[in-house]
Amino acid sequence: GIQVEQSPPDLILQEGANSTLRCNFSDSVNNLQWFHQNPWGQLINLFYIPSGTKQNGRLSATTVATERYSLLYISSSQTTDSGVYFCAVAITGANSKLTFGKGITLSVRP
Amino acid sequence: DGGITQSPKYLFRKEGQNVTLSCEQNLNHDAMYWYRQDPGQGLRLIYYSQIVNDFQKGDIAEGYSVSREKKESFPLTVTSAQKNPTAFYLCASSMGRFLYNEQFFGPGTRLTVL
Numbered sequence: 001g002i003q004v005e006q007s008p009p010d011l012i013l014q015e016g017a018n019s020t021l022r023c024n025f026s027d028s029v030n031n032l033q034w035f036h037q038n039p040w041g042q043l044i045n046l047f048y049i050p051s052g053t054k055q056n057g058r059l060s061a062t063t064v065a066t067e068r069y070s071l072l073y074i075s076s077s078q079t080t081d082s083g084v085y086f087c088a089v090a091i092t093g094a095n096s097k098l099t100f101g102k103g104i105t106l107s108v109r110p
Numbered sequence: 111d112g113g114i115t116q117s118p119k120y121l122f123r124k125e126g127q128n129v130t131l132s133c134e135q136n137l138n139h140d141a142m143y144w145y146r147q148d149p150g151q152g153l154r155l156i157y158y159s160q161i162v163n164d165f166q167k168g169d170i171a172e173g174y175s176v177s178r179e180k181k182e183s184f185p186l187t188v189t190s191a192q193k194n195p196t197a198f199y200l201c202a203s204s205m206g207r208f209l210y211n212e213q214f215f216g217p218g219t220r221l222t223v224l
Contacts, residue, residue: 004152031210041147041198043215086152090210097168097209098143100152 002027002091006101013077013108021072021104023087031090031098032063034072038083046072046085077108113137114216116201121221123188123195131186131219133201142184143202143213146170153200159184160207188221196223 003026013019023032034046047054047061049070054061058077063070074081084103090096114135123129133142141160145153155168159178173192178184184203188195200218204211 031212033212035215041200041218041220043200043218045212045214048212088153088213093210095209097155097158098213100154102150102152 002029002089002099004087004089004099004101006085006087006104008104009102010105011107013106015077015079015108015110017077017108018073018075019077019106021074021085021087021106023070023072023089023101025068025070025087025089027068027091029065029068029089030092030096031088032070033088033098034061034070035086035088036081036083037086037103043086074106077106079108079110082106082108114201114203114214116199116216116219118219119217121219123221123223125223126190128187128189129221131188131199131201131221133184133186133216135182135184135201135203135216137203137205137214138181139203139205139214140181140207141204141209141211142178143204144168144174144176144184144186145200145202147198147200147218156186156199158209160209195221197221 035043051065088100143158144156157176159165175187201216202213204213
């Protein structure tokens with residue numbers, strides 16, 4: 001099956017700093033999603049981005065499908081950005097299921 | 111207010127008991143999913159359903175059962191055959207029947223076996 005690798009596994013930032021989270025995948029995809037899991041366990045949709053670039057406030061994401069990676073940028077980080085960030089992909093095909101990476105744990109210090 | 115609800119939030123079970131986790135959505139989504147999350151891990155797919163009265167096994171279906179009698183409801187039963195059921199369970203749904211469509215998640219149920 002498809003391999004999804006996220007890096008770095010852990011990240012500690014000072015409030016106000018910027019960061020880049022990476023997701024590598026091993027096959028062509030027609031779905032790529034970034035999620036933020038908050039301390040209560042809720043998975044919050046950040047981006048649905050199988051290709052291209054999107055921005056939402058302080059967050060933006062870029063997926064380069066031909067090179068099989070996606071990047072999530074967090075600018076001017078806040079303590080509320082803390083949590084686990086997951087990348088999930090589905091390979092090209094009608095019945096392809098979503099496969100999750102192991103996540104990146106982000107801690108933003110005040 | 112559209113969304114996905116799961117109940118209960120916390121569930122404690124004695125060994126040998128079956129328990130049922132509820133998942134309801136009012137988004138009019140066709141497909142629904144159950145995932146399991148273990149500490150420090152990503153999510154793994156247990157079962158999914160693309161239409162009413164039909165469902166398919168995911169990657170870790172052993173010890174679990176589901177039903178899909180209504181479009182908005184997809185309950186998961188954790189049976190006594192599941193050897194290590196303590197985990198965080200997440201339900202999701204997506205528009206349309208293709209599994210690659212964008213998925214949205216409920217708040218989850220934490221199951222602990224005593």
